[in-house]
Every structure is written in C-alpha cells, then in structure tokens.
Amino acid sequence: MIRFDQVNKRYPGSDEILRDVSLEIAGGELVFVTGHSGAGKSTLLKLMAGIERPSSGTVLIGNQNISKLRSRMLPYLRRKFGLIFQDHKLLYDRNCFENVALPLYINGITGHEAGRRIRAALDKVGLLNKEKSMPITLSGGEQQRLAIARAVVSRPAILIADEPTGNLDEAYAKDIMRLFHAFQQVGVTVIIATHDAHGIQNIPAKLLHLDHGKLTIS
Amino acid sequence: MKHWINQHILVWRLLLARIFRNKLSTLMIWGVIGTALSLPTILYIVIDNLNQLAGQVKNEPQISVFMKLDATPATINAFRKKLDQHPDIAHQQFVSKESAWQEMQDLSQGIASKLDSNPLPDAFFIEPKDLAPETIMKIQHEISSWPGVEHVLADADWAKRLYAILQLGKKAVLIISGLLGFALIAVIGNTIRLQIATQREEIEVSKLIGATDGFIRRPFLYAGALYGFGGSLAALVIANTILTIFNHSVTDLAELYGSSFILTLPSWEASLGVVICAVVLSWLGSYIAVNRSLAQLKLH
Secondary structure, X not given: OEEEEEEEEEOOOXXXXXXXXXXXXXXXXXXXXXXXXXXXXXXXXXXXXXXXXXXXXXXXXXXXXXXXOOHHHHHHHHOOEEEEOOOOOOOOOOOHHHHHHHHHHHOOOOHHHHHHHHHHHHHHOOOHHHOOOOHHHOOHHHHHHHHHHHXXXXXXXXXXXXXXXXXXXXXXXXXXXXXXXXXXHOXXXXXXEOXXXXXXXXXXXXXXXXXXXXXXXX | OHHHHHHHHHHHHHHHHHHHHOHHHHHHHHHHHHHHHHHHHHHHHHHHHHHHHHHHHHOOOOEEEEEOOOOOHHHXXXXXXXXXXXXXXXXXXXXXXXXXXXXXXXXXXXXXXXXXXXXXXXXXXXXXXXXXXXXXXXXXXXXHOOOOXXXXXXXXXXXXXXXXXXXXXXXXXXXXXXXXXXXXXXXXHHHHHHHHHXXXXXXXXXXXXXXXXXXXXXXXXXXXXXXXXXXXXXXXXXXXXXXXXXXXXXXHHHHHOOOXXXXXXXXXXXHHHHHHHHHHHHHHHHHHHHHHHHHHOOOO
8 A cells, every 4th residue: 555665755954854764554554653753753654645755765655656746646646645633734714514524625525425424524523513613612632533534534545643642631642542443443544653652552553663764663 | 527517616605705704805906906997998998989080080081182274084084093093092082173163153152153264173082091191191292293183282280190199099008008907917916815825724734635736726716807807897887987977078078169079988899808808817917826825835
C-alpha cells in the first residue's frame, strides 16, 4: 500500500529531517509512528499522504511514485487519504454538518447522498446529535472526533493521524484510540503519529520509531 | 458529468448565500464598479450621437464643381463618366445651367428675369465616400485638372474641425475606458484578495484533503464575475439616468438651433457590450488574485 525506499527529506535551509528511511505498510495494518518531537514524525506522515515529496529516494503509494506524479494529479491522490491533524483544522465559520461535508463536496457529492454519508460519519464518532452545532461549542475531544468524521466521510482506504490525542486528557485520548482501532477492524489502514507511547500498549500494532530522522521498526 | 454539474450548483449556492450575508459590501462594490464604468459609457454614447449628427450632415454635397461656360455636352458627359468611376466618390449630382437658371428664376421671383442671359455654369455636386479632410482635399486637387473644369469648391474646413473633434473624443473614450478597465481589474482583484485572506483556512484545508486548484478557484472567479455583472448593470442605470437628465437641456439647446437633436440612450448591443466587458475584466481580475494566492499557498 505504502512503500518507502531509502527516502531522505530536507527542507531548504534545514538539516536532514528523514535519513535513509525504508518501510512498507500493507493494507489494513495499524501503524504507530513514535519518537520525540522534532524526530520527523509529521514529515514522515506528510510524505505518506502526498503532501510533501521526498528529496531523494522513492515513495510509492498504491504503486504510484510520488516523485514522478505530476502536480496536477496530486489532489486526486490525496483523496485516497483521510487526514487528521493535531490542531483539528476544523472550519469555525460553519457547523459540524458542513465541516464534514467538505471532502464530499470536493469529490462532487452533494444532496441526499452527501447528507446520508455525513450523518453516518457523525454517527460513527458519536456526534449525530450535534450536526447543527458550531465546532467552537464542542469540547477538545469532540472537536477531534469531528475531525475524524470529516476524515472518514469519503471512505478512504488509509487514515493518517498526526498526534490526534496530543491536546487531550487521558480519557478522551483512550476514546479516540478506540475509534481508530475500530476503523482498522473494518479494513482501513490506520497510521498514527504519537509521542505518547503508553496509550497504545494494549493495542496490537506495528511500531515505527523515529530518532533524529532515523527509523527503527518493531 | 453529474458531479461536475453538482459542484457548479453548489458553488453558486454558497456564493449567493455569502453575498446575501454581505449585502452592504456587495452593494458598495457594485456601486464603485458602476460609477467607474458609467463614465466611459456616457462619453461613448455622447460621441456616438455626435457621430450620427455628423453623418446626417455628410449627406449634403461636400464638393461643388463648376464647369467652364463653354464646356460642350461631350466634355460634360466624359466628366460625368470619370466621376462615376472614381473610387473615392460615393455619389454625384449634375445640375445643368438651364435647370439652375430655371430654379433661380423661381426663387428670385422675377428679379433674375431682368438679366438678359444665363450667367450660370453647369455644375456637379459630389459626395465623397468618407468625411476625412485628406480625401476631400485629394479629390478637389485631382478634379481641378480635368478638362472643362472652371472651379472646384470644397468646404473642407468645418468637416476638418468636426472630424478632428470626433477623433479626439474617440481617443478620449478609448483612453478612459482603458484606464477604468485597469481600475476595474485592480478593484476586483483586491476585493477577491481580501476574501481569499478571510478564507485562507478553508483553502488550506481543502487543498490538504484533495481539492484541485480549479475547485478552489471556482467560487472566487464566480464572485468576481458576479461583481462585474452587478457593477455593469449599475453603470447602465447610472448612464441612462444621467443621459435622460442631460436630454432635457440638450433638447432646449437643439431647439435654439432649430434642430430636433436628442441624445439616444445606449442600444441593446452597446449595453450588452458593457456587461460583457465588465464580466470578462472582473473574471480576469479575480483570476490573477486567486492564482497569486494559490502560488503563495503551495504545499510543496
């Protein structure tokens, strides 16, 4: 599904953030990316989601080489992913329903079909009764669950979450992790970056550990 | 195809909702564009009207040719044939000395009959194809040397002046239109740029989750075009109102000159032209603004 071959990444004017990273993630896997902050976790996820391109090496996503893909085609690649960010990146000028609607609109799905799917997604994260609420009125955990609803509404094969529990207290964090686990159980590939390793101990998963840009797999 | 139509309908729905929310600022933008566009529209209409007025005057002969008194009918016929074949001459009218004499006697009510012979020459009245003073002068010069011609009279001075004024007016319309067209692009571009700034987050998130540039550009392009459309309608309303107000004074003035001249309001074609120009320029302005913002927002 996702394959890295001797991938290096550096930004202009920075040191190497990822050094010689090779890995393979199969469909349906649950993967945790751990490491201290600044170890390159976010960069690794961005490369996986086709948001960044590698400086050298190859990144294959579903047999497509990111480096060789034309910029024009990148948006279509990104639609295969559900992305969840630490800061949610919700839009605060519209209600929950409309927030979740955005990926569908981008795919040209509107009307009845969209409404059905949006409510299904909100239901999955337990926010069906809040579809008319504005995101700002939700708690931190609820906001993150709303972000997850937005990520899964277009039924992506891969979910990528960058520190989804970073700002949440333990109870909420467990809640969110259970949700991700549930998605993996129904066949979705789930990749989660987290600096907090103890929340994941009792879930069987592949662990990718980053240390100053070097990757170890366990 | 269905998705494509859905997306466009959705964009329009969002856009109209946004405009409805910001009624006041939308009206202000329409007002600004309307004012800017009404100026060249009015000037164009005035120049166009003067042009038509000049066209009416043009129907009167511009060049009078008086033949020698001893010119034979053969010379006159040859002359007439040459006139008919001349590429710059639209029309010629021959007035024989007899008919001129007759007309003069009729008009002078007997005074002319005190003259014992006809002093009038055969004459041609020539209408050139175009009003340009150079053409008139050229014809005058050329015909003077033809056989049998006594004198060629071309009253080109007034034509020259009118022509020069109209040329000046046309140039002014062109320059003002150009400047205000540029202003329109700038105003719309800036408006759209501000809107993009307030929707930066939405654009960023949309891009991250797979929106194409086209998807992001679309609502802003439509908004720009809509500003241009509303603005051009405002311009037409302003122009028509001002011209109608003007017309009261213009008819008074024309009456003093014994003319029934009146400024005609913009035709359908001209109005459509204003609308199309405004929409195209606004589209262009927003396109430039969105593309600049998209370039700054590159994720790579």
